[in-house]
Amino acid sequence: MSTSVATRKRRRIPLVDRIALIICGLVLAIAVIGPWIAPHDPYAVNLSQRLLGPGPEHWLGTDINGRDVLSRILTGARTTLLATAVVLAVTVVIGVVVGTLAAVGGRVVDEIIMRITDVGLAVPSIVLALGFAVALGPGIGSAIIAVSVSWWPGYVRLIRTVVRETMQSEFVESAVALGVGRRRLILRHVLPNSLDILYVQVTLDVAAVMLVISGLSFIGVGAQVPSAEWGAMIAAAADNVTSGWWALVFPGLAIAITAIAFSLVGDWLRVLRDPTLKQEN
Amino acid sequence: MNVARYVARRLLLSGVVFFGLVVLAFVLVTVLPGDPARAAAGRNATAAQVAEARERLGLDDPVLVQFWHYLTNVLQGDLGNSVFTHRAVLADIADVLPSSLELVAAAMLINIVIGVPLGVLAAYRRGRTLDVMARIVALLGATMPVFWLGLLLQLVLSSRLGLFPLYGQLGFGERVPDITGVITIDALLSGDPALFSSALAHLILPALTLAASFIAVIARTVRSSMITSLDADYVTLARATGAGELRVVVRHALRNALVPMSTILGMQLGWMLGVTVLVESTFSRQGIGAYMVDAVLQNDLYAVIGSILVIGVVFIVTNLVVDLVQLWINPRLRDGLAPARPAAPEAVR
Numbered sequence: 299m300s301t302s303v304a305t306r307k308r309r310r311i312p313l314v315d316r317i318a319l320i321i322c323g324l325v326l327a328i329a330v331i332g333p334w335i336a337p338h339d340p341y342a343v344n345l346s347q348r349l350l351g352p353g354p355e356h357w358l359g360t361d362i363n364g365r366d367v368l369s370r371i372l373t374g375a376r377t378t379l380l381a382t383a384v385v386l387a388v389t390v391v392i393g394v395v396v397g398t399l400a401a402v403g404g405r406v407v408d409e410i411i412m413r414i415t416d417v418g419l420a421v422p423s424i425v426l427a428l429g430f431a432v433a434l435g436p437g438i439g440s441a442i443i444a445v446s447v448s449w450w451p452g453y454v455r456l457i458r459t460v461v462r463e464t465m466q467s468e469f470v471e472s473a474v475a476l477g478v479g480r481r482r483l484i485l486r487h488v489l490p491n492s493l494d495i496l497y498v499q500v501t502l503d504v505a506a507v508m509l510v511i512s513g514l515s516f517i518g519v520g521a522q523v524p525s526a527e528w529g530a531m532i533a534a535a536a537d538n539v540t541s542g543w544w545a546l547v548f549p550g551l552a553i554a555i556t557a558i559a560f561s562l563v564g565d566w567l568r569v570l571r572d573p574t575l576k577q578e579n
Numbered sequence: 580m581n582v583a584r585y586v587a588r589r590l591l592l593s594g595v596v597f598f599g600l601v602v603l604a605f606v607l608v609t610v611l612p613g614d615p616a617r618a619a620a621g622r623n624a625t626a627a628q629v630a631e632a633r634e635r636l637g638l639d640d641p642v643l644v645q646f647w648h649y650l651t652n653v654l655q656g657d658l659g660n661s662v663f664t665h666r667a668v669l670a671d672i673a674d675v676l677p678s679s680l681e682l683v684a685a686a687m688l689i690n691i692v693i694g695v696p697l698g699v700l701a702a703y704r705r706g707r708t709l710d711v712m713a714r715i716v717a718l719l720g721a722t723m724p725v726f727w728l729g730l731l732l733q734l735v736l737s738s739r740l741g742l743f744p745l746y747g748q749l750g751f752g753e754r755v756p757d758i759t760g761v762i763t764i765d766a767l768l769s770g771d772p773a774l775f776s777s778a779l780a781h782l783i784l785p786a787l788t789l790a791a792s793f794i795a796v797i798a799r800t801v802r803s804s805m806i807t808s809l810d811a812d813y814v815t816l817a818r819a820t821g822a823g824e825l826r827v828v829v830r831h832a833l834r835n836a837l838v839p840m841s842t843i844l845g846m847q848l849g850w851m852l853g854v855t856v857l858v859e860s861t862f863s864r865q866g867i868g869a870y871m872v873d874a875v876l877q878n879d880l881y882a883v884i885g886s887i888l889v890i891g892v893v894f895i896v897t898n899l900v901v902d903l904v905q906l907w908i909n910p911r912l913r914d915g916l917a918p919a920r921p922a923a924p925e926a927v928r
Contacts, residue, residue, distance in 0.1 A: 416592070417599030421891045422853025425871070432875045432883045433607045505722050513857050516726045517872050532727055536861070539734045546734065550727035557722035 311566070318562035325556050328372055329379040336369035340526045349542040359544035361535060363524075367545055371552050374526035378553075381442050381520075381527075382508045386500050388446045393453020394493065400454060401461035402484060411454065418451035424510050431519035438527065441520035445510050449503075456499055457492070464492045498571055502564030505557035512553055528553050582906060593899045600891045604884045605649045608659075609638070658888060659881030661874070668885035672867060676889070677760030678748065679859070679866030683851045685786035686793070690847065694794040695840070698801025699833060702809060713802070717795035725854060729788040729861040736784065743784050746863040750777050785862040789854060793847050800843045804836040811835070838909045845901030849894030 311319070328335075338356070344364035352359045358367040400411040418426070423445065430444035464470060465488060473487050512529025514520035516536075521527030523534065528549045535545035616633035624632070633639065637648055652658075658668040701713035737745040744750065748762050753774060755765040763782060766775040808814060809832050817831045818824075855868025863869075867886055874882035 413592075413595050413599060416596045417603060420596050420600060420849075420894050421887055422850045422894075424856060425853040425887055425890055428856065428871060428875050429604075429607050429883055429887045432878060432880055509722075509724055512724060513726060516724075517856065517860075518876055529724070529726075532724070532730065536730055539730055540738050543734055546727075546730055550724055550731070553724050553727065554719075554722055557724075558718060561718060561722055 315562055315566040318559045318566070321555060321559035322563050325375060325379070325559065329375045332372040332375045336366075336372045338366035338369040340365060340369040340373040341524055349538070349545070351542075352544055358548045359542065361531070361545040362538055362542065367531075367548050370526040370531060371528065371549055374528050374531060374549070375552070377438065377521055377525060377527040378508060378512060378529070379556075381438055381445075381511050382504055384442050385445045385449060385507050385511070386503060388442075389450040389453050390496060390500060392446075392450040393457050394489070394496075396450070397454040397457025398461050398484065398489065400458040401465065402480075402488075408458075411458075415451035415454050418448060421448070423448035424513055427510060427514055428517070428519065431514060436519045436522060438515075438521045438525070441511055441514045444514065444519075445507060448510075449507065452503075453499070456495065460492045460495050461488060464488050467491075494571060498564060498568045501560055501567055504560040504564075508553065508557060508560075585906070586903065589899060589902050593895050596895055597892065600888060600895075601650055601653050602646075604653070604888050605646050607884050607887075608649070608880060609642075609645060653888065658885035661879050661882040663874070663877050663879045663882065668882050669889075671870065671882065672885060672889050674760070675865055675867050675870045678762065678864055679852060679855050679868060681761045681763060681782065682785055682789060682855060682859070682864060682866060683848065685782050686789035686851055687844070687848060689786055689790040690793045690797055691844070693790070694797035695801050697794070698798040698836075699805055699828065701798065702802045702805035703828060705806060713798060717798050720791045720793075721795040723791065725788060725792055726857045726861060728791055729785065729858055732784050732788060733861070744777075744781050746781075746861070748778065748781050748864055749774075750781075753777055781862075785858050785864060788861075789851055789858045792854070793851065797840070797843055797847065800839050801833075801836050804839045805832055808832040808835040838905055841901055841905060841908065845897050846894075848897045849890070852890050852893055 333340075342365060344360075347356075347360050347364035348362055350356055350360045350364075356366050356368065358371070360366055361370070396411060400408045403411075426448040427441065427444035430447055431440050434440035434443060469491075470483065470487060473483055478487065511520060512527065512532070515525075515527045515529030516533045518533065521530045523530065531549040532546060535542065535549070539546055616629050616636060616638055637645055640648075656669050658672075660666065661668050661671055664671055697713050697716065701710045704710050733745060736742045749755065749766075755762055755774060755778070756769055758765045758768050763775065763778045766778040769775075809828075811832075814827060814832050817827045822831075852867065855866050856871050857868070858864075859866045859869035860872050867889065871883060871886040873879075874886065
């Protein structure tokens, strides 16, 4: 970014990407140990302490119910990130299985799968997720199912494209010429050489999925009150924006910083995988 | 592929996607947990009323028969009734849709006016400060939660600085004649400039909020196709003929970026209509997004599914129109030289 490509040493990670990597690591660590390092009880209502500004006792202030904002952000990281991780795990598995099927299953199978993904992509994920959320009832579980249902078509398309490309390569031709069976060809030769793109796409998608999950919680169909989920915290703070900006600003910053860090790392991985992109970007 | 065959195939594809959308809607209203008869009869209905609703909705029929009824109803514009407003869902949506279309149009305008020049400049000054700054703007737009951005703009620009109205579509006590349903147009038609400027002032913040996450994608698309075309021989040739730099960039290089640009903008139009669910309620606008959020919170199943169908249809139609317009923009498509539409970048999701 700041240094030009020519002067940069080989294999040295650019400063911005290094910072992004550290933030990603920190956020993941907080998702694991957050509840233990929280200075206060994230759920303890204390009406005499309501809407206190940031200070030495409450670094990021308190919310309308007198709960410590910092403790809630630290605790809530787990909810938001775990939900995101489950969505991505589910959609990646569906994507690999169905996408591979589309790529190698012949024209009819391919056509059917592609038209189904068209339907999934014809409705914005947040809208489709609302449909599932209302059918399944509110809750973080429904939100996870809802977002997964709206997210898998993207992975199916990605895997289908990559597997098709791999099928064209010379080593696959050689394997076919050597008489490798179809099943073994796909499982042992094609897939292992296709799936590295997933590291990139999953990292890039962390931000997008997280935004949809917290959006659902903001609307009121994801994580429910009094959960410390970041989107739900913003929704709760929205009603008294003017009297306590900190309860609104800090959970949003948590989302934005996490999203930026994962996006940057995703972009870095993308260039690492395909250095020709460096010229373009 | 000749033009007629291409158009026929494209129409057929749109039909297939629409059919799939109706199947999806049907699954959501009938197959998933929850009793549609109870949903239709209302939360406080007696057992007899629920049984009556079950009979009326044909819920004891075989699934395929039920689907056939559902499909024919949808095709006739019957999306069911809202439990909350006690009106036909389509009539409800027809009332709120103009407000959302106004918001989406304004957001699209902001998107194009900021995103396209940003992409062009970033490509032109590739690797320089301006390019890096454009990247930062794009990154921020794409990663900030839309609903949070809306609240922040409200907090700073409206509440603290008083530059814009806090929420609503018009000031307190202001009314426009109901001509088109689009407030700004109706205000303009009423001939009252103060009313028009009030409507516009109420529109700016929600439109900016809605546009923010889309600017990044269009700027990136324009940038990458501009980079390709700026290096192309015909651009070098145009420069060699002595054409001015502005003319070279706009008339020659940007022209070639029109095809990917129009594809993305077309998709974004449909997506923006969906993202209104995260914007309209915050600004107390009465559009399809706010309608859908209310419906979700009141467990108004038919209203939610009806909104999904309408948003899906808008998306299908805009994409169809964009593809057909591209036949006209891009002559290579007519001759069958260019492949079909490019894949959507993941970021539009």
